[in-house]
Amino acid sequence: xxxxxxxxxxxxxxxxxxxxxxxxxxxxxxxxxxxxxxxxxxxxxxxxxxxxxxxxxxxxxxxxxxxxxxxxxxxxxxxxxxxxxxxxxxxxxxxxxxxxxxxxxxxxxxxxxxxxxxxxxxxxxxxxxxxxxxxxxxxxxxxxxxxxxxxxxxxxxxxxxxxxxxxxxxxxxxxxxxxxxxxxxxxxx
DNA sequence: CTTAGGATCGCCT
DNA sequence: GGCGATCCTAAGC
Numbered sequence: 771x772x773x774x775x776x777x778x779x780x781x782x783x784x785x786x787x788x789x790x791x792x793x794x795x796x797x798x799x800x801x802x803x804x805x806x807x808x809x810x811x812x813x814x815x816x817x818x819x820x821x822x823x824x825x826x827x828x829x830x831x832x833x834x835x836x837x838x839x840x841x842x843x844x845x846x847x848x849x850x851x852x853x854x855x856x857x858x859x860x861x862x863x864x865x866x867x868x869x870x871x872x873x874x875x876x877x878x879x880x881x882x883x884x885x886x887x888x889x890x891x892x893x894x895x896x897x898x899x900x901x902x903x904x905x906x907x908x909x910x911x912x913x914x915x916x917x918x919x920x921x922x923x924x925x926x927x928x929x930x931x932x933x934x935x936x937x938x939x940x941x942x943x944x945x946x947x948x949x950x951x952x953x954x955x956x957x958x959x
Numbered sequence: 960c961t962t963a964g965g966a967t968c969g970c971c972t
Numbered sequence: 973g974g975c976g977a978t979c980c981t982a983a984g985c
Binding site: 823826828842844845846 | 966967968969970971
């Protein structure tokens with residue numbers, strides 16, 4: 771039986787619930803990473819979601835078991851990392867949009883060619899470049915190496931807002947962030 | 960501070 | 973053939 775509860779989070783829960791709970795969780799890939807400070811939820815019945823039009827070869831892992839990675843290429847250039855949630859076959863996930871880097875800063879700086887630590891992981895494409903996430907991790911369980919997750923400290927204040935970079939369902943406030951963090955991709959209003 | 964455009968790949972219509 | 977769950981740089985106001 772597959773593990774669906776990791777770092778205190780039940781990944782069979784709805785995407786917006788998981789997205790909120792992921793704020794503050796530490797995620798490492800091969801020992802490089804940090805605390806999640808920004809996420810976005812994407813559900814099956816969601817015009818902005820890749821899963822909206824049903825399973826395809828690209829989004830197949832989104833319809834796989836929960837607590838697995840869904841990695842896709844964005845604009846032909848960048849990689850983006852999602853954590854699958856709900857039950858297998860549902861087609862929901864959480865986009866990891868930004869981290870506060872805590873481990874492996876030197877490695878990130880080399881990969882990203884960036885000078886400021888707030889520029890290393892402040893966006894879904896940047897974060898994947900900094901952590902070395904590629905298609906090779908698509909469909910992999912996040913309960914096993916190279917992934918490593920650690921629970922969020924209690925009592926964090928989470929703020930919400932509209933999702934970024936989409937042209938549908940702009941009114942749904944399914945972007946979540948750590949209040950006051952300067953490591954988010956864009957400030958919350 | 961806001962807007963615009965290019966890079967570049969794979970999906971969907 | 974069109975258009976992204978992006979990023980970076982440059983120019984305009």
